Amino acid sequence: MIQARKLRELRDAAGFTLRQMAGLLDEDERALAALESADAPLDPELLDRCARAFGMTVERLLSDDAVKAPALLLFRSLNPEVISELRARRAHFGLGDFLRSTWDLAELAALRARKGDEPWTPPDELDGALQRVPDGDPELYRQAEALADQLRDRLDLGDAAVPSMIELLETRLRVPILWSTPDEVDANIDGASTREPIPAVLVNLVGGRDCWWRTRMTLAHELCHLLFDTLSETTQRRMVIFSPHRDPSRHGHGRPNRLYQLPDVLERMERRANAFAAHFLAPGRVIRSLVSRSEATSEKALTLLCQHFCIGRTTAINQLTNIFALSREERAKMIDRGGSESLPQDHPDANVPRGRAPRCKTLHAWIDEALSRGWLSNVRARDYLGRSPTESLPWNTLPHQSQAPVLPEAAAVRLRVHAYLGRQDLTVRWLVDEPIADGGRWRARVFDIDPNGQRRNRGEVVLTRAREVVPAETALDLPAS
Amino acid sequence: MGLSLADVHVHQSTRWSCVAACVCMVRRRRDERVEEPAILEAWGSGGPFALTVHAEELRDRNYPKVIDAVSRSSRGLLRAVLQNGQWVIITIVPLPHPSRLHAVVLIEMTDDGSFLYLDPAEPPEAQPLAFSEDELVQQWSGELIVCAPFP
Numbered sequence: 001m002i003q004a005r006k007l008r009e010l011r012d013a014a015g016f017t018l019r020q021m022a023g024l025l026d027e028d029e030r031a032l033a034a035l036e037s038a039d040a041p042l043d044p045e046l047l048d049r050c051a052r053a054f055g056m057t058v059e060r061l062l063s064d065d066a067v068k069a070p071a072l073l074l075f076r077s078l079n080p081e082v083i084s085e086l087r088a089r090r091a092h093f094g095l096g097d098f099l100r101s102t103w104d105l106a107e108l109a110a111l112r113a114r115k116g117d118e119p120w121t122p123p124d125e126l127d128g129a130l131q132r133v134p135d136g137d138p139e140l141y142r143q144a145e146a147l148a149d150q151l152r153d154r155l156d157l158g159d160a161a162v163p164s165m166i167e168l169l170e171t172r173l174r175v176p177i178l179w180s181t182p183d184e185v186d187a188n189i190d191g192a193s194t195r196e197p198i199p200a201v202l203v204n205l206v207g208g209r210d211c212w213w214r215t216r217m218t219l220a221h222e223l224c225h226l227l228f229d230t231l232s233e234t235t236q237r238r239m240v241i242f243s244p245h246r247d248p249s250r251h252g253h254g255r256p257n258r259l260y261q262l263p264d265v266l267e268r269m270e271r272r273a274n275a276f277a278a279h280f281l282a283p284g285r286v287i288r289s290l291v292s293r294s295e296a297t298s299e300k301a302l303t304l305l306c307q308h309f310c311i312g313r314t315t316a317i318n319q320l321t322n323i324f325a326l327s328r329e330e331r332a333k334m335i336d337r338g339g340s341e342s343l344p345q346d347h348p349d350a351n352v353p354r355g356r357a358p359r360c361k362t363l364h365a366w367i368d369e370a371l372s373r374g375w376l377s378n379v380r381a382r383d384y385l386g387r388s389p390t391e392s393l394p395w396n397t398l399p400h401q402s403q404a405p406v407l408p409e410a411a412a413v414r415l416r417v418h419a420y421l422g423r424q425d426l427t428v429r430w431l432v433d434e435p436i437a438d439g440g441r442w443r444a445r446v447f448d449i450d451p452n453g454q455r456r457n458r459g460e461v462v463l464t465r466a467r468e469v470v471p472a473e474t475a476l477d478l479p480a481s
Numbered sequence: 482m483g484l485s486l487a488d489v490h491v492h493q494s495t496r497w498s499c500v501a502a503c504v505c506m507v508r509r510r511r512d513e514r515v516e517e518p519a520i521l522e523a524w525g526s527g528g529p530f531a532l533t534v535h536a537e538e539l540r541d542r543n544y545p546k547v548i549d550a551v552s553r554s555s556r557g558l559l560r561a562v563l564q565n566g567q568w569v570i571i572t573i574v575p576l577p578h579p580s581r582l583h584a585v586v587l588i589e590m591t592d593d594g595s596f597l598y599l600d601p602a603e604p605p606e607a608q609p610l611a612f613s614e615d616e617l618v619q620q621w622s623g624e625l626i627v628c629a630p631f632p
């Protein structure tokens with residue numbers, strides 16, 4: 001059976017045990033074992049949960065390509081402890097939502113190309129940029145600085161601060177950015193990136209929207225993953241990676257201080273991406289021209305770096321430490337000294353989309369355009385925006401027809417009542433009055449028409465607000481068969 | 482498919498025989514030589530008929546008989562099935578004047594996301610008709626019989 005086969009296929013492709021897979025799907029282990037061998041019809045709700053956990057839509061989950069999903073490669077490269085942490089913090093659903101949105105973006109990009117709009121093309125910078133991460137630390141950091149310098153040169157950024165990382169990624173490199181909050185994606189994850197089906201980046205607003213210097217760092221970090229990271233030649237196109245937050249309160253005993261303890265190769269990629277991000281935002285060669293070794297530990301130097309490059313205090317301390325080879329004690333003193341970045345509240349990188357997830361300027365712009373030009377159904381637009389057809393769209397720029405619900409809630413209830421009546425020959429031709437909302441219930445009176453054309457009441461169907469029929473409260477006057 | 486849609490299409494013979502006509506269409510698509518009156522005779526009346534009872538023998542048992550017509554995953558399931566070449570009988574409450582359930586057969590998806598369908602209430606020359614995604618959501622009850630793959 002398809003459902004059993006799909007569950008098993010995905011579990012095998014991810015390299016999960018039955019227990020891991022059950023945990024990820026919020027299922028009991030024995031129940032999942034039964035489902036994998038059951039002769040049961042598809043359960044759309046279970047399927048949707050499964051698709052979400054693996055970063056797909058149900059449609060794609062049911063396709064033959066499901067086992068090639070980027071999330072499967074990521075899961076395969078993680079150790080059981082990390083999988084367990086992801087599950088415990090429900091982070092896999094947040095990352096799955098991000099990947100799902102990238103499939104939606106890819107569909108919209110294909111639609112735009114079909115309709116003759118300027119086709120979306122991946123950034124040139126992605127071509128041939130992949131760089132194996134070195135094994136040793138000194139080489140890793142040297143490589144990160146070199147890659148950052150090369151990219152800055154390629155983008156003609158000169159020695160100035162990057163005016164806006166958001167603009168650089170979204171407009172210049174055409175990489176969509178999705179934004180999440182810590183109640184959607186675990187606060188121990190700063191961001192994520194994927195190369196397929198469309199290159200895209202997730203930023204988790206762990207420090208809040210106002211902490212824009214952190215946003216800049218996350219974007220630069222994810223840019224490194226996007227451009228340079230690969231696990232192997234054969235899987236490079238499917239690379240997806242998430243970036244766990246370093247937690248200074250944790251003591252690693254030789255291991256990095258993260259809640260999510262990554263395998264060595266991914267950990268090295270994290271370190272390289274951190275170093276790349278720092279050098280990309282605050283290049284060493286410029287720092288050397290701004291600050292001398294003798295004043296490198298001063299508060300004045302720190303403030304200068306923060307303000308000149310629009311970076312956070314920690315990044316500035318790390319750069320000064322690395323570039324001037326400061327001692328651990330000097331670094332610790334700078335950290336202990338406290339102080340602030342003295343950065344303004346306003347900055348282009350503080351301009352983060354608000355509202356409900358998915359928050360993505362590119363996604364919204366493409367949907368807006370596709371709706372305005374009549375390329376996209378109102379239902380599909382809501383699918384991409386995570387809204388039900390019974391909801392309106394709060395965009396004043398759209399025609400009224402696109403803003404209004406495709407299906408008013410009462411009409412959806414009425415259709416559900418018809419499906420309930422459709423279960424037997426006796427009731428299939430009955431009619432349904434406009435349902436009435438009554439506290440936590442919907443009530444719909446049903447009737448038929450007698451041979452004289454007169455209305456004949458046949459009782460009432462009661463439903464929950466989620467449109468589930470409540471048989472115990474439903475009373476139908478069934479004719480004798 | 483060796484048969485044209487005109488050969489497959491069945492115009493329902495009574496006001497209430499849409500389910501029988503849909504079942505007849507699917508069976509014809511399977512190269513069965515069958516007429517709707519024969520089905521009505523076998524079922525013992527001129528209708529109306531509950532889809533999920535009378536089309537059960539055509540059903541691919543991988544799929545449920547009722548799903549939440551409003552959810553994205555349900556439409557994804559429908560699209561996946563149609564892209565697999567399977568036909569799906571559904572019940573709708575037709576617009577613009579919603580009244581009673583009516584059965585139609587979804588046969589294909591178009592590139593623009595519309596659903597092509599055969600409607601037993603319409604003449605053969607009008608087939609196939611098309612629902613946009615919006616129209617489908619506005620009319621579909623959530624009942625479905627995903628037909629077993631054709632040989």
